[in-house]
Amino acid sequence: MKIRKIGIIGGGVAGTALGYYLSLYENAEITIFEKDRIGCGSTAKSAGTVCLFDDSLSNRYWDVRLYGFETYRKMEEEEKGSAGFDQTGTLVVATNEEVEQVIRTGIALAKAAGYQGEYITDKARIQQILPDIDTEHILGAGYTKDDGYFDGTMISNTYARKLKENGGKILTMTKVIELLKENGKVIGLKTEDGTSYAFDYVVDCTGPWSRITGNMAGIDVPVWHTKAEAFFLSPPGKKLDYVFPVLKYPAFYALRAGDNIFICKSHLSMDLNNPMHAGNWNPDEIPATGGTDEYFIEFLFEQLETTVPGILDSGLVSSWLSYRAETKDFLPILGETPVEGYLVASGYGGNGIIEAPAASRDLAKYIMTGEKTPLLEDWAFMRLVERA
Ligand SMILES: Cc1cc2nc3c(=O)[nH]c(=O)nc-3n(C[C@H](O)[C@H](O)[C@H](O)COP(=O)(O)OP(=O)(O)OC[C@H]3O[C@@H](n4cnc5c(N)ncnc54)[C@H](O)[C@@H]3O)c2cc1C
Structure with a gap:
């Protein structure tokens, strides 16, 4: 089985959830780079509401909402406090x-x-x-x-712990400063201490920082x-x-x-x-x-x-x-971008806690198998480029 090396930039709920779902595939080798601590970005400031229904995410994405709620509820059942459920x-x-x-x-x-x-x-x-x-x-x-709110930072730390248990690596206080390219394709990244890493895919999970990291890849991430x-x-x-x-x-x-x-x-x-x-x-x-x-x-x-x-x-x-x-349509950006080897899971806006489990599950499947789910098609980067 061919090993796939994946580098994830950002250790918020988006990066840690993706890392965890990737770690369920035996041939995934995952490293998360976080310039600060796990779950300390917008995830830490979140209200963490994952309600069984409300107007924050349209009913078209009901399954995304339900999967998010049930994932965290089970996390909390497995270990009290691990999702901070109230x-x-x-x-x-x-x-x-x-x-x-x-x-x-x-x-x-x-x-x-x-x-x-x-x-x-x-x-x-x-x-x-x-x-x-x-x-x-x-x-x-x-x-x-039956619902209420969760704690985004606790969830991120729980995902991070599970990822490590499955063999994944997490480098905190490690800022990514450059994306390495060959023939237009992203093939790795460089961190502030000067170390270079080679990857098959680099996934940008930096949320509000995505325009900055996108610039490193040479594109404008439309958030x-x-x-x-x-x-x-x-x-x-x-x-x-x-x-x-x-x-x-x-x-x-x-x-x-x-x-x-x-x-x-x-x-x-x-x-x-x-x-x-x-x-x-x-x-x-x-x-x-x-x-x-x-x-x-x-x-x-x-x-x-x-x-x-x-x-x-x-x-x-x-x-x-x-x-x-x-993003302009208040929905995330998930999956491939115009730059080969550089994927994005960003633009979660006000719904990142709700959306991270389903979106990360589907993105992990795409990275490991090449199969796109309807969610990846709906939330594709290109929908925003075409409308611009
Ligand atoms: C006040 C508020 C209330 C909210 N309420 C809800 C809610 O009720 N329900 C809900 O579902 N969502 C809610 N949200 C939205 C949710 O919190 C976000 O969508 C989600 O946390 C985004 O997660 P993220 O991982 O994409 O980004 P972040 O948590 O911001 O993570 C990005 C990480 O990338 C790191 N990073 C950036 N650049 C680099 C680099 N160069 N190298 C290494 N690391 C880097 C940052 O340090 C950061 O930790 C709320 C948000 C806010 C602010």
Whole structure:
């Protein structure tokens, strides 16, 4: 059996999941290069919601969502804490009939997979689940009890550990500075300490850094940054006396984070043409905490005023800024690129935790067998080049 050598740049959820799925093939020899620590990039700043349904990823990709949820649930079952699961349930609010229809479909799909789900129009019942919600301007809400949120960094470290158990290598604090080419084909890479490595494939899993690494391959990876600004609120009275579910409105979402509430503008409500929302920035300049804009907290407080007024009196305990790597159609880039030997698994935007298991499973299969799944066809690099 011919050995295939694969170098992965980036040790976030995308790189570690891919490394793990590749390591299930006996003839794969895998090395991950991470310039910092495992799961410390946008993965560390993630909310980690993997809900059985919501509006963040269209129902067309329901199987991707379900596979992601079930993968992490099993990971957590195997070893408690390895995926950082907090089963709070999810409440998705219907603000108009169109959203209501999407929710009803999502509930039916969750039930078809054997999970609990209900679409609730009884407002008293909605308030039982979330006492601080204002139900006046809503039609109803979908509720799934079995899901919640996970921890992207724990997941990445679990994938990394499993990869090592299967013989894969991980080099942390090792920055890739050059892609080595021969006759236009990428044949390896060079790291900051001057070492060169030969590979059959190099896979770029650097998320928000992909334009920089893409330049090393000589191409423009079409991802933009959207500002992911997360704010942590301390509710009045400090401890909530109920389980705050993952709460999804079209423009924002909230979830519990210990005794605090995490709130963030939803990624699909970001406008790639608005310089306040999107641009091309340097991800290395993001501070560990803070760095947020007044605009986002004002926007979120305005939203809370009409939706969850009960937590509006909260104090702001901390905040952070991160960049999501988004494409023009808000779907990832997966697989081959115009440069032979250089593949990309990036542009996961606001859904990388949900999408990484299914996308990495399919990309690993492509690398090891040459077979493309429908997901690889849907999320091909070339769809974005043709539209440009
Ligand atoms: C506030 C926020 C909330 C989110 N909420 C959710 C959610 O609820 N559900 C969901 O599914 N997704 C969510 N996301 C999205 C999700 O977190 C991302 O899509 C996902 O983490 C991206 O993973 P990644 O591995 O592609 O990128 P990253 O985690 O950023 O990893 C890229 C890695 O590449 C490394 N790197 C870069 N350049 C080099 C180099 N030259 N050499 C070596 N290493 C390099 C970096 O150090 C980094 O560790 C959220 C994101 C944010 C910011």
